[in-house]
Amino acid sequence: MAASATTIVKGAEEQGNFFTRLAWYYQMGVLLLLAGLLFFASDYLLYNDKRAETVKIREQVETLRAKNQQASIIQQNLKDAEAMLKEESGSSPPTLSSISGGASGPPYYFR
Secondary structure (H helix, E strand, C coil): CCCCCCCCCCCHHHCCCHHHHCCHHHHHHHHHHHHHHHHHHHHHHHHHHHHHHHHHHHHHHHHHHHHHHHHHHHHHHHHHHHHHHHHHHCCCCCCHHHHCCCCCCCCHHHC
16 A cells, blocks of 8 residues: 545635635625724724813803803892882982093093
8 A cells, every 4th residue: 555645625615814714794794893993993092182172161161151140140130239229219320421520431541
C-alpha cells in the first residue's frame, strides 16, 4: 500500500472568510449595525459639548423667566398701589416733571 496524498476540494459555500460566508441579509444587518454605531459614536463625541451648553442655556432661560415673572408681579403691584393712592388722595402721585419744577426734558446741562 502506497501512501497517497489526497486533496479535499472545498465547496463554494466553504470558501472565503467568516463574513463572506454569511448570507447577504446577515451581512446587511452587520453593516447597518456598524454604521449605526459609528453614527451614534460620532454624534456623541462631536456634539456632547453643544448639548451640555444647550442644557446650561435652557437652565438660565428658566431662571430668567422666573425673574421676569416676579418682576411682572411687582410691576402690577406698583400699578395697583399707585391707583389706590390716586383714589385716596384724589390727585395723581408725584411725577418727575412735578418734582423738577415742571420742566420737561433733561436738565439744562444736557441741552
